[in-house]
Amino acid sequence: TNDFLVKLNNNWQKHIDKMTSYVIPDILKQNEFFTHEVKNILDKKNKVCVIISDALRYEVAEELLRRIQQEKNLDGEIKPMLASLPSYTQLGMAALLPNNDLEIVKDNTGWVKVNGSSSAGLENRKKILASNQQFNATAQSYNDIISMKSDDIRNTIRDYNAIYIYHNLIDNIGDKQATQSNVFEAVEATLNELLTLIKKLSKNKVNKIYITSDHGFLYQASKLDGNEFLASEPSGDKIYYSDRRFILGTGLVENNGFKKFTSSQLKLSGDIEVLIPKSINRLRKSGSGSNFVHGGASLQEIVIPLLKISRKKTDDIGSVEVEIFSGKNQKITTNQLTVVFYQKQPVSDKIKPLKLQAGIYSKNGFLISNSHALTFDSASPNELDRESKITFTLNQQSQGLNNQEVTLRLTEKIPDTDENRYYSSVTYTIQRTFISDF
Numbered sequence: 001t002n003d004f005l006v007k008l009n010n011n012w013q014k015h016i017d018k019m020t021s022y023v024i025p026d027i028l029k030q031n032e033f034f035t036h037e038v039k040n041i042l043d044k045k046n047k048v049c050v051i052i053s054d055a056l057r058y059e060v061a062e063e064l065l066r067r068i069q070q071e072k073n074l075d076g077e078i079k080p081m082l083a084s085l086p087s088y089t090q091l092g093m094a095a096l097l098p099n100n101d102l103e104i105v106k107d108n109t110g111w112v113k114v115n116g117s118s119s120a121g122l123e124n125r126k127k128i129l130a131s132n133q134q135f136n137a138t139a140q141s142y143n144d145i146i147s148m149k150s151d152d153i154r155n156t157i158r159d160y161n162a163i164y165i166y167h168n169l170i171d172n173i174g175d176k177q178a179t180q181s182n183v184f185e186a187v188e189a190t191l192n193e194l195l196t197l198i199k200k201l202s203k204n205k206v207n208k209i210y211i212t213s214d215h216g217f218l219y220q221a222s223k224l225d226g227n228e229f230l231a232s233e234p235s236g237d238k239i240y241y242s243d244r245r246f247i248l249g250t251g252l253v254e255n256n257g258f259k260k261f262t263s264s265q266l267k268l269s270g271d272i273e274v275l276i277p278k279s280i281n282r283l284r285k286s287g288s289g290s291n292f293v294h295g296g297a298s299l300q301e302i303v304i305p306l307l308k309i310s311r312k313k314t315d316d317i318g319s320v321e322v323e324i325f326s327g328k329n330q331k332i333t334t335n336q337l338t339v340v341f342y343q344k345q346p347v348s349d350k351i352k353p354l355k356l357q358a359g360i361y362s363k364n365g366f367l368i369s370n371s372h373a374l375t376f377d378s379a380s381p382n383e384l385d386r387e388s389k390i391t392f393t394l395n396q397q398s399q400g401l402n403n404q405e406v407t408l409r410l411t412e413k414i415p416d417t418d419e420n421r422y423y424s425s426v427t428y429t430i431q432r433t434f435i436s437d438f
Contacts, residue, residue, distance in 0.1 A: 001220055009279045009298045016259055016276075016297050022085050022266050028306065030084045031095040031102060031267060033212065037306070039098075041208055042135045042161050048208040049163045049201055051142075052096060053190060054089060054171035055294065056213035061305030064191050064211070068309060069414050070421040074202060076309045083215045085266055086246035086274055087294050087301040089171065092214025094119040097128050097164075103269040104248060110241045122166060129164060137162035146197055153204045169193065174217060174292035183219050183292055202311050211307040217294045218245075218280055218301060224290050230257045230281045240272070244282045245295030247275040257281065259297070319354040320345050320376050324408065325387075326426040332406070333431055335394045337369075339408060343376040343386035353377035356410045356423055360392050368398040368406060394430075401430050 023029065028036060041048045061078060068076045084095045084102075094102055094112040097119060105111045111120045117131075118124045122139055129137035138160050145153070145165055156163065173179045173186035194211065201209060220228070234242065237251025247258075250273055254260035258275040266274065276297050277283060282290055294301045325340040337360065345351050354376045360369035369392040378386045392408070405427050411420040 005280060012299055013279045022261060024082055028081045030081055030092060031099060033096050034098045037210065038162060046208055047157060047161050048210065049165060049206050050210045051165045051167060051194065051197065053194060053213050054168040055174060055215060055217045056170065056305060057216040057300060058303045058305045060187050061211060061307045064194055065307060066419055067191060067195055068198065073312055074309060075312055076307060078305055078307045081212065081304050081306045083302040083304045085261065085297055087215035087296060089214050090120065096212065097125060098132050101269050104272050106240055106272055108241055110248065135161045139164040139166065142167035142197065150204055157204065157206060177289035180289040180292040198309055207311050209309040211309065213304045215294045216301045216304055217292055218298055219292045228280065228282055229284050230277050232257045234275050242283065243295050244285055244288065244290060244293045245277060248272055319352050320347060322354060322356060322376050324424060324426045330428050331431045332428050336391055338389060338391045341374065341388045341390060343378055346381055347377055347379045356412055357420065358410050361407050361409050362401060363405065366397050369394050402432055405429050
């Protein structure tokens with residue numbers, strides 16, 4: 001909290017304080033998402049699914065991308081997008097819809113109008129999507145889509161060019177005082193649910209998938225002391241709506257604790273004003289949690305992900321396949337194990353070489369042998385030429401593993417990352433009659 005979060009956002013606040021308009025050069029703004037991204041796909045006569053996961057912070061989506069890249073039939077890329085301010089659900093959800101005009105309603109609801117129509121709730125968002133005559137679009141909840149059978153999904157995809165899918169787990173857990181401490185579990189569950197949804201859509205021929213969010217969040221697990229709360233109270237001619245991280249009103253007073261923005265500075269219609277507590281400070285508010293918050297201008301709240309997922313084409317250039325010849329006797333009886341690796345196809349214009357890392361691992365994931373970097377790049381049509389015989393020597397970590405199962409594992413580096421993904425494996429049992437010196 002002190003060495004990272006506070007220092008980072010205190011310095012970021014210096015930039016926020018200088019802003020006369022809420023724009024960051026070369027960073028896509030949330031209210032431009034439909035025009036710059038979705039419409040481009042629709043104009044090319046392609047179909048697209050947009051998954052909006054409430055409070056999907058940038059780092060969570062980056063983790064999701066790493067898991068997606070481990071799937072053989074999926075690919076993806078991520079870039080940041082600037083969330084609307086205040087960074088709360090009603091405005092963020094509205095900004096992601098096709099819009100020419102966004103306006104926060106001047107009452108105690110915090111609701112937002114899109115082109116003059118209410119955007120609160122799924123049904124209103126469906127109406128806004130359906131009102132555009134240039135394309136057929138609809139909205140569905142995550143629960144509706146995930147429970148559909150394949151035929152129902154294909155019918156929905158056939159009938160619509162764009163489908164917005166709303167997912168809400170992180171915000172639903174974090175925003176409640178009684179459950180905010182479970183936000184890490186909610187993040188993990190969200191990763192699993194979104195990956196399942198992506199695979200289901202991909203399986204049913206959805207080629208273009210966007211994943212984004214309405215806002216990020218700040219979360220501090222430890223109990224908050226007085227330093228995280230503003231000493232001053234907001235003031236102004238009229239306060240319509242207040243939350244932990246923002247105030248909506250008119251004639252609002254800016255001071256050392258708050259940064260004020262007008263509607264025009266935030267690219268909104270109307271004359272409502274917004275007060276944002278500086279850095280990571282909160283407003284005191286009874287009956288709501290303080291550890292999980294959003295609405296303000298911290299980097300954790302306003303940097304949201306734009307994750308693009310696509311299916312790999314079946315006719316894309318692929319890599320050679322590698323098979324492990326482990327033999328009938330899958331036992332290790334000495335300190336060495338010799339294994340034959342077979343490259344199933346010769347390298348060609350359509351089939352590229354493959355680099356793998358090989359090693360023997362214990363059940364706990366410890367490397368118990370030397371590790372080999374293997375390159376399978378033979379262009380020979382002769383099968384024998386595409387065999388590689390490799391010897392592994394067990395190390396001291398293998399002591400104490402007699403009569404236990406171990407795994408010879410092949411892994412492949414994920415392109416443009418330092419991560420490796422599973423390729424294949426074979427299980428052996430160590431059965432040494434004696435253990436010699438290592």
